Amino acid sequence: MSGRQLHLALSAGVGGVHQGAWRRPDSRTEQWGTPELVIALAQETEAAKFDAFFLSDISAPNRALTRVQAPYLYFEPLTAAVAIARATSHIGVIATASTTFHEPYNLARQVATLDHLSGGRAGWNAVTSSVGEQNFGRRPWPDHAGRYERAAEFLDVVEQLWDSWEQDAVRHDRAAGVFADIDKIHPIDHAGTHFAVAGPLNVRRTPQGRPVIVQAGSSPAGRDLAARHASMVFTAQRELAEAQQFYRDLKSRARGHGRPDTDVAILPGVSPIIGDSAADAEEIRESLLDLVDQPTATARLADQLGGIDLSDIGFNEPIPVERLPAAGDIERRRSRFQIFADLAREERWTVRQLVGLEVASYGHWRLVGTAEQVAAELERWFLARGADGFVLMPPYQGALTRFYQWVVPLLQDRGIFRREYEGRTLRDHLGVSYPANRWAS
Amino acid sequence: MGEHRFVVGLRLDDPTVPSTVDVAGYRRAALAAEAAGADFVLVDDGYVAAGRGVGPDPVMLAARLAAATSRIGVVAAAAVTYGEPLLISSGLATLDHLSDGRAGWLVLTAPTAAQAALHGAAPRPERELWDEAGEVVDVVGRLWDSWEDGAVIRDARTGRYLDRRRLHRVDYTGPAFSIAGPSITPRPPQGHPVVAVRADASGSRAVTAHADVLVIAVDPAAPGDAVARRAGQAVAESGRPRHQVRVLGELPAGGTVGAVERLAAAGALDGVIVPAGDDPVAALRAALGSRGAAAPPAGPTLRERLGLPRPANRYATAPPAAP
Ligand SMILES: Cc1cc2nc3c(=O)[nH]c(=O)nc-3n(C[C@H](O)[C@H](O)[C@H](O)COP(=O)(O)O)c2cc1C
Numbered sequence: 001m002s003g004r005q006l007h008l009a010l011s012a013g014v015g016g017v018h019q020g021a022w023r024r025p026d027s028r029t030e031q032w033g034t035p036e037l038v039i040a041l042a043q044e045t046e047a048a049k050f051d052a053f054f055l056s057d058i059s060a061p062n063r064a065l066t067r068v069q070a071p072y073l074y075f076e077p078l079t080a081a082v083a084i085a086r087a088t089s090h091i092g093v094i095a096t097a098s099t100t101f102h103e104p105y106n107l108a109r110q111v112a113t114l115d116h117l118s119g120g121r122a123g124w125n126a127v128t129s130s131v132g133e134q135n136f137g138r139r140p141w142p143d144h145a146g147r148y149e150r151a152a153e154f155l156d157v158v159e160q161l162w163d164s165w166e167q168d169a170v171r172h173d174r175a176a177g178v179f180a181d182i183d184k185i186h187p188i189d190h191a192g193t194h195f196a197v198a199g200p201l202n203v204r205r206t207p208q209g210r211p212v213i214v215q216a217g218s219s220p221a222g223r224d225l226a227a228r229h230a231s232m233v234f235t236a237q238r239e240l241a242e243a244q245q246f247y248r249d250l251k252s253r254a255r256g257h258g259r260p261d262t263d264v265a266i267l268p269g270v271s272p273i274i275g276d277s278a279a280d281a282e283e284i285r286e287s288l289l290d291l292v293d294q295p296t297a298t299a300r301l302a303d304q305l306g307g308i309d310l311s312d313i314g315f316n317e318p319i320p321v322e323r324l325p326a327a328g329d330i331e332r333r334r335s336r337f338q339i340f341a342d343l344a345r346e347e348r349w350t351v352r353q354l355v356g357l358e359v360a361s362y363g364h365w366r367l368v369g370t371a372e373q374v375a376a377e378l379e380r381w382f383l384a385r386g387a388d389g390f391v392l393m394p395p396y397q398g399a400l401t402r403f404y405q406w407v408v409p410l411l412q413d414r415g416i417f418r419r420e421y422e423g424r425t426l427r428d429h430l431g432v433s434y435p436a437n438r439w440a441s
Numbered sequence: 442m443g444e445h446r447f448v449v450g451l452r453l454d455d456p457t458v459p460s461t462v463d464v465a466g467y468r469r470a471a472l473a474a475e476a477a478g479a480d481f482v483l484v485d486d487g488y489v490a491a492g493r494g495v496g497p498d499p500v501m502l503a504a505r506l507a508a509a510t511s512r513i514g515v516v517a518a519a520a521v522t523y524g525e526p527l528l529i530s531s532g533l534a535t536l537d538h539l540s541d542g543r544a545g546w547l548v549l550t551a552p553t554a555a556q557a558a559l560h561g562a563a564p565r566p567e568r569e570l571w572d573e574a575g576e577v578v579d580v581v582g583r584l585w586d587s588w589e590d591g592a593v594i595r596d597a598r599t600g601r602y603l604d605r606r607r608l609h610r611v612d613y614t615g616p617a618f619s620i621a622g623p624s625i626t627p628r629p630p631q632g633h634p635v636v637a638v639r640a641d642a643s644g645s646r647a648v649t650a651h652a653d654v655l656v657i658a659v660d661p662a663a664p665g666d667a668v669a670r671r672a673g674q675a676v677a678e679s680g681r682p683r684h685q686v687r688v689l690g691e692l693p694a695g696g697t698v699g700a701v702e703r704l705a706a707a708g709a710l711d712g713v714i715v716p717a718g719d720d721p722v723a724a725l726r727a728a729l730g731s732r733g734a735a736a737p738p739a740g741p742t743l744r745e746r747l748g749l750p751r752p753a754n755r756y757a758t759a760p761p762a763a764p
Contacts, residue, residue, distance in 0.1 A: 022595065022597065022602060023597040023600060029597065034538075057625075061624075067602060068602055074625065074626050075534075075538065075539075075625075076534070076535040076625070079500055079504045079539070080535055082502075083508050083539045086505060086509070087508070101527075102528070105523070105559045105560055106524060112497075113497040113502065114501065116497060117464055135527045135622065136620070137618045137619030137621075138525065195561050197559055197560070198555070198559055199559070203496070293600050
């Protein structure tokens with residue numbers, strides 16, 4: 001294959017991101033939450049030649065919501081990732097873990113373990129988390145800026161730990177009785193604001209040198225973190241123009257940190273509904289919406305809008321924009337708030353419209369159409385440099401199957417997506433470089 | 442003792458099992474142990490074991506071994522001192538789901554100055570670490586119970602996915618941490634994965650009070666009645682009723698054959714943990730041979746292998762949801 005290639009990852013929720021998905025007859029909901037289903041999804045995704053299988057993390061279930069909506073994923077992502085790696089052979093396996101709630105030494109060790117167990121297919125989605133503090137009460141919960149400050153030092157420490165064993169530190173010299181050359185295993189002696197970590201790591205250098213760092217969090221602070229450390233960025237973008245702006249901004253930040261911009265792949269989320277015809281796709285979209293519990297959905301929207309009161313606003317009325325807080329006052333999902341607030345302010349979207357966006361895709365890009373239309377739109381964003389690829393967030397199970405069976409071949413025919421894996425590691429798939437070890441002479 | 446199957450486990454941390462994530466080595470040992478009829482493998486933590494300090498994450502390695510095997514128990518060491526209770530609980534619950542109820546947890550603390558230096562902490566007295574560990578084990582148990590069995594109802598017709606009354610906050614606030622819950626992971630297949638602890642460590646009483654398995658170090662030369670006395674003492678110190686705990690003797694490398702035979706014959710212990718050593722199969726053969734024709738386990742879970750009941754859920758109060 002030649003030319004710039006599209007990168008695809010599946011965000012593996014239990015069976016679809018749409019709030020109504022589980023109620024569809026074809027949802028396989030009885031199997032949601034079983035390891036077998038997650039493993040089967042990973043295998044189907046590998047058969048479709050995706051770059052990566054992506055496991056998100058919820059830190060805390062929302063009790064009110066789970067009454068009517070399946071939790072996104074049930075398992076601790078790093079442990080589940082091991083089972084997925086074992087059941088597959090090529091696809092990258094990305095596990096989400098929070099820099100706010102984890103300890104850098106433990107996490108560096110866990111992700112390194114995953115890279116070894118998967119033969120170089122590990123990725124870590126480093127998030128700062130916008131919920132879950134009630135379950136991690138060892139430390140006070142920092143604000144948005146404080147979380148990113150901690151994240152920056154966290155990632156720095158983790159990268160140092162991954163470098164702490166030089167590539168050739170392990171000698172396996174049976175005759176001399178020397179297991180490793182200790183001059184090539186380096187303490188890191190990090191002493192910073194948030195962490196003091198002596199090192200070295202207790203796991204040798206991993207197949208990818210360093211496992212892939214993925215970043216999700218799109219505020220300026222999040223972008224800067226990504227520009228320094230991430231090889232892949234997962235973001236929510238709804239319009240091509242905005243996506244292009246985000247893309248240019250992040251690539252230029254990466255160059256600003258001395259990195260070639262091809263080393264950061266930018267993948268907006270996309271939630272496609274694929275019909276036999278455009279009318280069929282619309283029909284599916286409507287029927288999914290019918291399966292949504294309205295009060296819960298409105299509560300989700302109110303939450304996304306910074307917790308404002310919507311109880312007195314009719315479903316077909318626009319949002320009273322004077323109630324919206326300033327973005328800077330949003331301590332939780334600031335960049336996502338921005339998407340919803342912009343639609344409310346600038347396009348005067350109604351409660352119904354915004355609820356539709358929230359329950360369908362959490363604010364991620366929605367695509368509704370035929371396979372040809374979906375493939376053409378993805379290609380358009382890709383060629384216009386709004387994206388290097390996409391994180392597929394199937395609204396429901398059937399959409400996933402259709403994407404694999406109908407859309408992937410079209411992308412392959414257009415010459416922008418692989419027909420076979422060409423490399424073995426996640427870095428190979430993403431086309432990003434292997435980092436040099438800071439200790440290597 | 443001796444009313445239960447004599448249980449045999451294989452410890453995989455021995456330095457001769459290559460310790461820098463040689464997956465194949467671990468897997469071979471686990472498969473050999475399963476084929477030989479052992480009850481579990483124990484992935485100890487090289488990060489904690491004195492004098493080493495190399496090794497993959499035990500819970501994740503155990504998940505790998507669980508995927509490679511189908512019957513044997515997989516027990517992972519996890520240190521609580523610098524871990525988050527929620528992550529420990531969901532990691533082990535995930536291991537139990539992945540293995541269909543074959544998971545166990547060996548509770549460790551991380552007491553050394555070297556370990557503290559990896560986490561920017563000052564070393565603390567061991568007693569304090571064990572007290573905190575007792576807190577963590579207690580809360581992890583609550584988190585495992587925070588989803589009642591059958592909390593997920595998936596009633597597509599009425600749109601109710603979950604019976605909210607069967608999802609519980611744990612609302613714990615203690616000296617070391619606070620945690621609201623519920624967990625992110627549904628109740629593990631075993632209710633609780635099997636909780637084990639080395640009962641010899643001073644201060645470990647805080648944890649043995651919550652444990653299913655007490656592990657005591659056994660000197661292979663010690664007479665059977667001395668070992669039996671020590672086992673009885675460990676149970677007494679834990680405060681647990683005798684029938685609710687199992688006492689396993691952990692043998693040092695080398696010379697296990699005669700020792701296991703003697704201990705099994707004397708009925709001093711409920712089972713043994715043998716180190717894999719150079720030849721895991723040989724190590725096990727001795728131990729397994731001496732338990733004679735063991736009754737088959739009551740079922741496929743690790744609890745059933747150990748003859749331990751599935752724990753009741755402390756939060757189970759709500760009657761089943763009306764359909
Ligand atoms: C595409 C995307 C995916 C995310 N996935 C997760 C996740 O799985 N778990 C999590 O705790 N936070 C997740 N986050 C939240 C981020 O951790 C972050 O807390 C939040 O986006 C606020 O930061 P921001 O204002 O920079 O976006 C995600 C964010 C984005 C944009």
